[in-house]
Amino acid sequence: MSEQRLLEKSDSVLWAFTPDGIVLHNFERGLFAELVGQESDIWAYLDGVHSLDAVAQVLVRNDPGGAEHARHLVEAVAGNLVAGGFLVERSS
16 A cells, blocks of 8 residues: 555544544534544544554554555545545645
């Protein structure tokens, strides 16, 4: 994966920590998402500073599935969150 796209949290999203992870609410779209385990770690690093590659590199340190699994998970989670309007492309 050579994904250098920078994503950040949308201004229309509120989130709260739960015992299992994080619940997101996109109040403009009326959508909710729940992130658990490594998904909530991904959310923490999608801050407009870390690329998807960098997030996968952080995850792989603690991912028993290895680098390929970490990359796939980051791409899938980021893709779903962009589609739901929870993440947006960082503006310069």
